[in-house]
Amino acid sequence: MTRVGFACAAGAAALGLALVAGAAPAASRSGIDYAGADVRAIQADDAQNPGMLWVDRGRALWNDGPRACAGCHGDAASSMKGVAVRHPAWSAAARRVVDLEDRINACRVERQRRPAFARESEDLNALTAFVATQSRGMPIAVDVTGPAQPAFERARDFYATRRGQMNLACASCHVENAGKRLLAETISEGHGNGYPAYRLEWQAVGSLQRRLRACLYGIRASLPPEGADVLTELELYLAWRASGLPVEAPGVRR
Amino acid sequence: MIDDASAPLPPLRSRARRRVLAAGGALVALRVVPVRAQTASELPQVAALTDDLAGRVPRFGRLSLDIPRLADNGNAVPLRIAMSGVFPAGTEIRSIRLYSPKNPVALMARFDFPAPPAKPAVDMRVRLAGTQRIAAIAELANGELHAAVADVDVTISACLDGT
Amino acid sequence: MAFARIQLPPSVKRGDAVEVRVSIRHPMETGFRVDDDGRTIARNTLKSLTCRYGDREVLRASLGSGIAANPYLRFHITAVASGDLVFEWIDDAGERGDARAALVVAG
Numbered sequence: 001m002t003r004v005g006f007a008c009a010a011g012a013a014a015l016g017l018a019l020v021a022g023a024a025p026a027a028s029r030s031g032i033d034y035a036g037a038d039v040r041a042i043q044a045d046d047a048q049n050p051g052m053l054w055v056d057r058g059r060a061l062w063n064d065g066p067r068a069c070a071g072c073h074g075d076a077a078s079s080m081k082g083v084a085v086r087h088p089a090w091s092a093a094a095r096r097v098v099d100l101e102d103r104i105n106a107c108r109v110e111r112q113r114r115p116a117f118a119r120e121s122e123d124l125n126a127l128t129a130f131v132a133t134q135s136r137g138m139p140i141a142v143d144v145t146g147p148a149q150p151a152f153e154r155a156r157d158f159y160a161t162r163r164g165q166m167n168l169a170c171a172s173c174h175v176e177n178a179g180k181r182l183l184a185e186t187i188s189e190g191h192g193n194g195y196p197a198y199r200l201e202w203q204a205v206g207s208l209q210r211r212l213r214a215c216l217y218g219i220r221a222s223l224p225p226e227g228a229d230v231l232t233e234l235e236l237y238l239a240w241r242a243s244g245l246p247v248e249a250p251g252v253r254r
Numbered sequence: 255m256i257d258d259a260s261a262p263l264p265p266l267r268s269r270a271r272r273r274v275l276a277a278g279g280a281l282v283a284l285r286v287v288p289v290r291a292q293t294a295s296e297l298p299q300v301a302a303l304t305d306d307l308a309g310r311v312p313r314f315g316r317l318s319l320d321i322p323r324l325a326d327n328g329n330a331v332p333l334r335i336a337m338s339g340v341f342p343a344g345t346e347i348r349s350i351r352l353y354s355p356k357n358p359v360a361l362m363a364r365f366d367f368p369a370p371p372a373k374p375a376v377d378m379r380v381r382l383a384g385t386q387r388i389a390a391i392a393e394l395a396n397g398e399l400h401a402a403v404a405d406v407d408v409t410i411s412a413c414l415d416g417t
Numbered sequence: 418m419a420f421a422r423i424q425l426p427p428s429v430k431r432g433d434a435v436e437v438r439v440s441i442r443h444p445m446e447t448g449f450r451v452d453d454d455g456r457t458i459a460r461n462t463l464k465s466l467t468c469r470y471g472d473r474e475v476l477r478a479s480l481g482s483g484i485a486a487n488p489y490l491r492f493h494i495t496a497v498a499s500g501d502l503v504f505e506w507i508d509d510a511g512e513r514g515d516a517r518a519a520l521v522v523a524g
């Protein structure tokens with residue numbers, strides 16, 4: 001992981017120039033590598049991983065109803081393989097970057113003709129976890145070129161900009177201080193490859209956007225609403241930073 | 255906040271460093287030999303536990319509580335209760351109870367074995383409301399009581415999560 | 418809809434000590450949390466959990482708020498004959514749940 005220093009928001013542009021869009025950062029480590037032995041043990045064992053209960057629920061939803069996902073997509077193990085690794089992605093239909101949750105909801109509304117799931121609802125997290133787990137172990141590979149590039153650049157700048165009462169940027173912790181201690185915890189590189197994840201703090205599976213909002217809360221910055229473009233675009237930037245890391249959904253984090 | 259005084263861990267680029275880091279990481283959530291209580295005076299003060307003992311004195315040494323010394327998160331801490339030694343007929347484990355002096359509810363869980371368990375152990379994940387010493391009491395078919403304690407440090411999350 | 422996972426070895430021999438692992442979707446609400454409107458969320462834990470193997474009860478448990486959400490248990494039973502392991506539970510709200518898995522015993 002290239003360590004770059006920056007002093008102010010102007011340095012963010014320099015940070016961006018140093019990492020050319022499309023040239024993914026050097027070898028990075030998943031959040032699970034920064035977790036304690038117990039969290040790692042729980043994630044490694046499907047019998048213990050509470051996230052699998054959400055995956056099971058997602059499987060039931062996949063097969064549920066007259067216009068079930070399975071009706072068009074059949075066996076998710078084959079049809080959804082590789083889907084999570086390329087999300088978030090530019091959607092020509094929506095004319096914006098969308099994440100996996102948006103994709104699922106778009107299908108639900110337009111194809112299944114059912115009401116959209118609420119963001120962070122148990123059902124949406126379950127279905128997203130189920131779809132994401134079909135790409136388990138596959139390396140993340142999102143496309144940040146073409147129509148997605150402006151979103152990528154906005155998010156890259158967001159990541160490097162100080163904000164909140166604590167005046168911290170994402171990079172302040174996850175680039176500048178990854179590996180150092182924050183109280184009793186070790187700061188990770190802030191990759192999202194374990195999401196949707198079962199967070200011990202939440203006692204439930206939650207989305208990457210929830211984790212980002214939690215981070216913003218932690219630095220006392222204002223929280224964008226769930227599903228906001230700024231959060232989806234940040235997910236895209238994070239997926240680019242995590243290029244090559246394996247999808248771990250459902251991950252376990254503290 | 256961020257502890258600048260601590261030596262920063264080197265960026266992980268090689269498998270060798272990864273192993274070293276893994277070893278160092280293991281030291282943080284250390285499964286040290288659990289505190290081996292020897293006498294009832296080392297049991298935590300829990301009214302429910304005192305009531306359940308009803309004046310009986312438990313034995314120490316055979317029952318163990320295997321739990322990390324430092325909990326990743328107080329919401330879910332893995333725990334194994336196990337009992338060593340042989341179990342001649344009539345001395346099988348009948349029940350296990352788990353007590354906390356700090357949780358709002360003192361009796362954390364109770365397990366009863368109508369049929370003798372094939373192995374004298376139960377694994378679970380517990381919720382701990384702060385750093386404390388928890389205690390387990392196992393009752394055998396012949397009425398013998400066995401006790402074990404474990405000290406667990408539970409730290410607060412570095413960043414508050416309002417979501 | 419109750420969601421639970423039961424993990425058993427694929428097949429065992431009569432007399433073997435069989436590892437049983439169960440994971441149950443349940444919030445194990447402590448009764449001490451408040452919702453966004455400041456109202457206390459009622460306590461809801463697994464007041465009663467039983468495991469039957471064939472026609473014998475092998476485990477009875479009462480899991481309180483001191484057990485983590487989405488409880489996980491691991492214990493061992495002695496393999497006798499092929500049959501179902503059936504978990505049943507009642508929580509403080511009176512909701513019942515159940516899950517079963519087949520144990521295949523050779524010899």
